[in-house]
Amino acid sequence: MKEEFKVISKLIDEKSRVLDVGCGDGILMEYLSKNKVVDVRGLEISKEKVKKCLSNGLAVVEGNAEYDLKQFPDLSFDYVILSQTLQAFMSPENVIKDLLRVGKKVIVTIPNFGHWKVRLDLLFKGEMPITKNLPYEWYNTPNLHMCTIQDFYNFCNNKGINIFKIISLNGQKTSKISSSNLKYKNLISELGIFLLEK
Template identity: 45%
Template sequence: MRDDYVAVDKFIDEGSRVLDLGCGDGGMLQHLDESKNVRGLGVEIDSDNITLCVSKGLNVIEQDIDNGLSNFADNSFDTVLLTQTLQAVHRPDYVLQEMLRVGKECIISFPNFGHWHARWHLMLRGKMPVSKFMPFEWYDTPNIHFCTVKDFEALCEKQHIRILQRTVQVAPGFKKRTSGWLNRAWPNLFAAYAIYHVTR
């Protein structure tokens, strides 16, 4: 099971209505369906992923979230998820606003570009970092808006988004811990991956 499934799981209420933006092959929705019996809906643009979701009996809508969520009513979902997708959208600030309009609470996860490994890559090797969470080369990556933990929190402050909880995961290669002391002390430097539970 993926680490982020477990991390997201604890923020989701039993039987709640969940919208998963950029749901991919539906792994998260399927997990939440099994663990929390959620009423889930995925949004995806990749045709193969849509077929995979459909074959699992999941609800999935073909839609580009960069065009907004105007077809979803205010407060119509208990939780809106955006896992590992924030860095791939054209206007992360706009998508965040839309998520908070549609959902009562939101969960956002992204790879932290401020992680020491990324900095190391850039500083010593002078190259864009490639890692477990950022496996693409700069020229073919869907990830066009990398940010750091600090950047994200600054945007939340600017948009008056309330952070309910932050969970961070350490770098690949380290022993798996979701909140080591380094993480807690300097998440911007030591978190490879951050998960935020936010609300208005």
């Protein structure tokens, strides 16, 4: 399983209700329901992936988070997870608002556009960066709204969203991000995992 999912599952208390938005193949959902005894639901846009999840008996609903989060009542989940999907939405701002409405806590993973490799690509090659987490060309990328860990940190502050914890993930290595090391971590982290509350 991806290192990111291990970090996410550590953030989740036992016996909680979890909604995995953009749950993909349901790997995280399956891990959570087997190892953390959580009640976990999924929302996924790809029919192929939804079928895979359902074939594994997972409670996954086909849908688009930009329209279909509306059907979930306020604070109906202890945690809502959004793993590396925020940048693909038409309106990330509205999606975050909806996630914070539905979940008591929200876990958001950001593929960090501030990573040094990304910066060097643009600086020296003068081309749009292509990395492990961002493997697309500029003309076929589904990622409409790329941001850095710093950007998302600023966004949360501006919107009055409480940041409980930020974890940096670089390869297999995890570390904590705080306001004092943010500039540095924004340079060396591939992913930033945020634990948020309204």
